[in-house]
Amino acid sequence: MAAEKRVQFRNAWLPWVLLAPQVVVIVVFFFWPAGQALVQSLQQHDAFGTSFEWVGLENFQRLFADDTYVASFKTTAVFSVLVAFLGLAIALTLAVFADRVVKGAGWYKTLLIWPYAVAPAVAGVLWLFMFAPSVGVVSHALNRMGIEWNSLLNSNQAMALIVMAAVWKQISYNFLFFLAGLQSIPKSLIEAAAMDGAGPWRRFWTIVFPLLSPTTFFLLVINVVYAFFDTFAIVDASTQGGPGKDTAILVYKVYYDGFKAMDLGGSAAQSVVLMVIVVALTVVQFRFVEKKVTY
Amino acid sequence: MVERRPLLDLISHLVLILGVMVVAFPLYITLVAATHTADVIVQAPMPVVPGNHLLDNLIQAWRGGGDGAGSTAPVARMMTVSLVSALVITVGKIAISLLSAFAIVYFRFPFRQGVFWAIFVTLMLPVEVRIGPTYQVVADLGMLNSYAGLTIPLIASATATFLFRQFFLTVPDELVEAARMDGAGPLRFFKDVLLPLSATSIAALFVIQFIYGWNQYLWPLLVTTNEDMYPVVMGIKRMISGGDAANEWNVVMATALLAMTPPALVVILMQKWFVKGLVDTEK
Numbered sequence: 001m002a003a004e005k006r007v008q009f010r011n012a013w014l015p016w017v018l019l020a021p022q023v024v025v026i027v028v029f030f031f032w033p034a035g036q037a038l039v040q041s042l043q044q045h046d047a048f049g050t051s052f053e054w055v056g057l058e059n060f061q062r063l064f065a066d067d068t069y070v071a072s073f074k075t076t077a078v079f080s081v082l083v084a085f086l087g088l089a090i091a092l093t094l095a096v097f098a099d100r101v102v103k104g105a106g107w108y109k110t111l112l113i114w115p116y117a118v119a120p121a122v123a124g125v126l127w128l129f130m131f132a133p134s135v136g137v138v139s140h141a142l143n144r145m146g147i148e149w150n151s152l153l154n155s156n157q158a159m160a161l162i163v164m165a166a167v168w169k170q171i172s173y174n175f176l177f178f179l180a181g182l183q184s185i186p187k188s189l190i191e192a193a194a195m196d197g198a199g200p201w202r203r204f205w206t207i208v209f210p211l212l213s214p215t216t217f218f219l220l221v222i223n224v225v226y227a228f229f230d231t232f233a234i235v236d237a238s239t240q241g242g243p244g245k246d247t248a249i250l251v252y253k254v255y256y257d258g259f260k261a262m263d264l265g266g267s268a269a270q271s272v273v274l275m276v277i278v279v280a281l282t283v284v285q286f287r288f289v290e291k292k293v294t295y
Numbered sequence: 296m297v298e299r300r301p302l303l304d305l306i307s308h309l310v311l312i313l314g315v316m317v318v319a320f321p322l323y324i325t326l327v328a329a330t331h332t333a334d335v336i337v338q339a340p341m342p343v344v345p346g347n348h349l350l351d352n353l354i355q356a357w358r359g360g361g362d363g364a365g366s367t368a369p370v371a372r373m374m375t376v377s378l379v380s381a382l383v384i385t386v387g388k389i390a391i392s393l394l395s396a397f398a399i400v401y402f403r404f405p406f407r408q409g410v411f412w413a414i415f416v417t418l419m420l421p422v423e424v425r426i427g428p429t430y431q432v433v434a435d436l437g438m439l440n441s442y443a444g445l446t447i448p449l450i451a452s453a454t455a456t457f458l459f460r461q462f463f464l465t466v467p468d469e470l471v472e473a474a475r476m477d478g479a480g481p482l483r484f485f486k487d488v489l490l491p492l493s494a495t496s497i498a499a500l501f502v503i504q505f506i507y508g509w510n511q512y513l514w515p516l517l518v519t520t521n522e523d524m525y526p527v528v529m530g531i532k533r534m535i536s537g538g539d540a541a542n543e544w545n546v547v548m549a550t551a552l553l554a555m556t557p558p559a560l561v562v563i564l565m566q567k568w569f570v571k572g573l574v575d576t577e578k
Contacts, residue, residue, distance in 0.1 A: 011402060015407075026414060
């Protein structure tokens, strides 16, 4: 971070003028609200929002004593693990094969990357439609096969629905990074192993996969962040946290408690918990990025 | 190609084709559903070949006013809102990040590191974790249901500032010295040397940020209560009420097609910059 230009301009006011728009926006819309979240998490507001009292850490105690919040943590954990694992495994498989083929590689790439452009909310609607109990194509086919599909009633199926939609949207991103990672592995290493008689399967696990580990780790962090924060729209569009609260991930709960149930203190405390999670994930990510440079 | 393995090549193509098919399946279903009438779709199973009502459905979605169970607002207005917001967010982000990166890299001034870290920290505060208080700020400023409310809180971007900072650091110092010798001040240097050099980075960021702006959902959900200011991504969700047959799925799917087209076109047509943008912003 200490990188500097040897030649710099000197001017007392110009840099501040240049920085002003950015600084104003981050102070007004980032630091002030984040500070407010911290303050509010220590307060208890009445139902009309007209008065409040300081309650210390009571909001947090209440939060972790609340079974639905603990359940939401578990839901988020299950959801993130599934999304990250499936998203990475599928994308890696496709990338390994795409790296192999010569003919049509460009076409496969183009045909695989477009879901990145689809909004999470639209993705949620599309998957909801395919699996809708009464009209969906896939749910109908499943019913024919004797699997009764109703994501409005069955919470495992609702979870499966949001996992599929979230993975589908994220495959493009993972695929591009895996492909770039695979293409940066020196071909001479692979050729040397081939000459020594190692087959493709063995080469993948002993050479390619270990050399790819920085990319994999980076994507793992990105995918967990994605599952935690960017999937709100998928959940809201397809299951709305239901059935019951069985697919209410943490971000959904912050929104629901703050804007539907109007529990400001509780919602602010949840915001603070989420901030701690993001900070932890960001620190992990940057420690790793520093290491990657030497690799 | 390390060695010849025709069987493995065949498997590679099969796996990739299967992957492409699975990935494209939801799009195909959307397309098919958008070409039938509502009556045909509710008689499960819906047909798997396209019908001939695509234009009718697109027009109905565009104009609004059907008889579905959810919202029936015109999509034309939503598309306008989405386009304006996405462009303002994209251009705004790129503009303020270029300026702040220029200041951080090319000037020496007090608190420079402090400012740099302040921008850096915002990376850790996605809108999802501070929705309540940010909403209050926007409400207090009277920006609910306005383009300002939809866009300004989203245009501060640490990612873009970093990308430009990284890029500026690679620009040779000789260029600044030459510009100085020719009597050019900092702003002249910025406009005539740095901006043209940044064209590729700007294009790459444009793709990424346009998609980011177009696909916003949670934020519009909070700051808009007036149907006139709903972006299409949020509008489409309001058209469905549960997963049942009361929805006009044909119109919903036509809307989905409309909502997907602009960002998908940007990704496919600007693929080169898209990939560069993704890889660069994550460095």
